[in-house]
Amino acid sequence: GESVGLHLPTLSVQEGDNSIINCAYSNSASDYFIWYKQESGKGPQFIIDIRSNMDKRQGQRVTVLLNKTVKHLSLQIAATQPGDSAVYFCAETGDTGTASKLTFGTGTRLQVTL
């Protein structure tokens, strides 16, 4: 079936450096993608989203890039801080064309070292 996966299960970066978390998706019909951050013992927290008619979207310290040609999504975090340590999930809508059913990747753990 369709799936969303991540290239790196764990990413370790130094405080102040930029972080890049990657995600590959397989469903070319997906038109909505979201990045979530999950801290230990908490539910996922929305970070940023992007629709398939865009290739880049920026938020506060975060940027999401979408490459539909190779079905690749990335999350860039600028000036990574200790509070950014968490598991990051990408999610896609699948073939429903709406956000009603999200398919999540397995997650990447970001560790920020001092």
Add this chain to the structure above:
Amino acid sequence: GAGVSQSPSNKVTEKGKDVELRCDPISGHTALYWYRQRLGQGLEFLIYFQGNSAPDKSGLPSDRFSAERTGESVSTLTIQRTQQEDSAVYLCASSHQTTDTQYFGPGTRLTVL
């Protein structure tokens, strides 16, 4: 309320018992979703509600799982005759419409002994 709330936060039960998990969505959100997250894994979609109806139940693992929603508000996820493989965190999310961002609750950690 300020966010999605779920209760209980933790539930330990014996194999074969039934459990009910509750979700209170953000006020005014018409769409409500249930997901399951096994240890160290991503989220698996279970079911979603638009209002009080459930257009997509495709993610429910078996007929032991059921969910209902009343008053376009509170939802309960019921697992009958629990099995050890049901142990997971059950997460609820809500959104204003099905095309909008989903906001998650803290989850209920279910442990089946």
